[in-house]
Amino acid sequence: MTEQWLFSSDDLVNTPSQCGEYSPLDKALTPGEELELRLRGCGYIHSVVQRLNMHQVVASTACVLFHRFYMRQSFIKYHQY
Secondary structure, three states, X not given: OOXXXXXXXXXXHOOHXXXXXOOOOOOOOOHHHHHXXXXXXXXXXXXXXXXXXXXXXXXXXXXXXXXXXXXXXXXXXXXXX
């Protein structure tokens, strides 16, 4: 099993969205703001999957990929929708 998707507590509080690492002008998000964006993104995924009458496993897989993406990229640079 690869270690690239196992995150420590420090990794969870130092995400690209919270560091504002892309330029000095980038706004860093607070942990609460990032959590809200993650919840809204997964809520959107679940609503689309439900409207398309797809299996729950599709929504779960999409949410995992969504979270993984934002562990490497910033919400500032890439909008959640």
